Amino acid sequence: MPRRDPDPDFIESIARGFDVIKAFDPHRPVMSLSEVATAAKLARPTARRILRTLESLGYVRAADAGFALTPRVLELGLTYVQGMGLWEVARTHMEQLVARTHESSSIAQLDGSDIVYVGRVAVPKIITLAVQIGTRFPAPATSLGKILLADLGEDELERTLAEPSRAGVVAKWQPERAELDRVLRQVRARGWALTDEDLASGIRSIAAPLRDGTGRVVAAMNVTVHAAETSVETLTGEYLPLLRETASAVSAELAVYDALPRAVVEPEVS
Numbered sequence: 001m002p003r004r005d006p007d008p009d010f011i012e013s014i015a016r017g018f019d020v021i022k023a024f025d026p027h028r029p030v031m032s033l034s035e036v037a038t039a040a041k042l043a044r045p046t047a048r049r050i051l052r053t054l055e056s057l058g059y060v061r062a063a064d065a066g067f068a069l070t071p072r073v074l075e076l077g078l079t080y081v082q083g084m085g086l087w088e089v090a091r092t093h094m095e096q097l098v099a100r101t102h103e104s105s106s107i108a109q110l111d112g113s114d115i116v117y118v119g120r121v122a123v124p125k126i127i128t129l130a131v132q133i134g135t136r137f138p139a140p141a142t143s144l145g146k147i148l149l150a151d152l153g154e155d156e157l158e159r160t161l162a163e164p165s166r167a168g169v170v171a172k173w174q175p176e177r178a179e180l181d182r183v184l185r186q187v188r189a190r191g192w193a194l195t196d197e198d199l200a201s202g203i204r205s206i207a208a209p210l211r212d213g214t215g216r217v218v219a220a221m222n223v224t225v226h227a228a229e230t231s232v233e234t235l236t237g238e239y240l241p242l243l244r245e246t247a248s249a250v251s252a253e254l255a256v257y258d259a260l261p262r263a264v265v266e267p268e269v270s
Contacts, residue, residue, distance in 0.1 A: 013050075016042060020050045021059065024069050032066035086219055087119040089257065090210070090250045094121045094221070097246040101223055101239050103230070105246075106131065107210065108144040109219045112163035115145045118219065125226055129169070129200050137199060140180055141171030143207035146193035147220035150184040151209065157184075173198035192240060193220075194232070202227050206240050208247035213255035221247050 023039035024031060031039070037047035051067050054060035058072045086107065094105045098121045107119035114136040122131075129137075139145025140161075152160060161177075173195075175183070187193045193207045207222035223239045230239075 016040070016046065017050050017054065020047060020054065021069065021073060030063045030065050030068045036067065086210070086254070089253050090119055090221070091121070093246050093250050093253075094119065097121075097223070097242060098123060100242055103239065104131075104224050105222060105243075106144070106224065107219050107221050108142075108148070110139060110145070110148045110160065111136070113139055113161055113165050114167050115139045115142055115148065115220075129203065131224075136165075136167040137169055138165045138167050138171045140175060141173045141195065141199040142222075143193040143195045143205040144220040144222050146183060146187050146195070147207045147209050148217065149180075150187040150193070151217035169199075171199050172201065192244060194236065196232055197227055204230065204232065204235055206235055206243060208240075208244050209251075210247055210254065211251040213257075218254070221250065 019040040019042065020036055023036050028035070028039075033044060033048055033051065036042075036051060037044045040047060042050070051060055055062065055067070059070055060067050061070050090107055094107070097105050102123060104120065104122040104125065106117050106121075108115040108117050110116075117131060117133055117135045120131065120133060137145070139149055149157060149160065161180075191208070195203070195205050197203060203224065204227045205222045205224040207220045209217040210219040210221055212218050221243065223235070223243050225235055225239075
């Protein structure tokens, strides 16, 4: 068989190995050597060597009528799935949310008493503060931060708020502890948070939690609008249901990934 790729770094034998694995399908879980060779477009001796190699590695087993894949093949996909970060899981959902609201959406996590943006799908808007991945804001003055702070236990909340902000931004809203506690109780009760120009003039936002498979809040997702363009009523009446729906979808997907079995990497024997 001629090389399929002229790149000198292309390893033909690895490509042929994947051709053999992909030759199996739900309609043909067990295949003879001749069937594998035909499906993978390989010579019989080549197909046989590849099958024996895959058998030695534990990805193929000999069956009565030929060969079959083993469950170990799942490791090839699980390694990718388990390596997926929060952003990879949430991105498509966020893009759909932005397409429906025509407003920017972001994901943030706590770092001390600040939030840090870890994901964002933006639309061109003139806002008071520029936001990008890695941007920090004081958590209490943001809808994202209120969600994240509301999930902390009393002692952890105390320690978190005791850390000085490194955001370099002075928020408009500087609540006393009693007022912040009242707001956080409200966030816990209703499951979402609102800021109305608390961080800076012209910025309104709503946020909802993102949870992992254990129900723990791992991040928060928001929709941000310009106060001169979008009222609080529109933000909470029209955009909030879409945001909560999106956050629930992302959380459900995170739970699925958490529930997947972990690929076991056996230690190398020297």
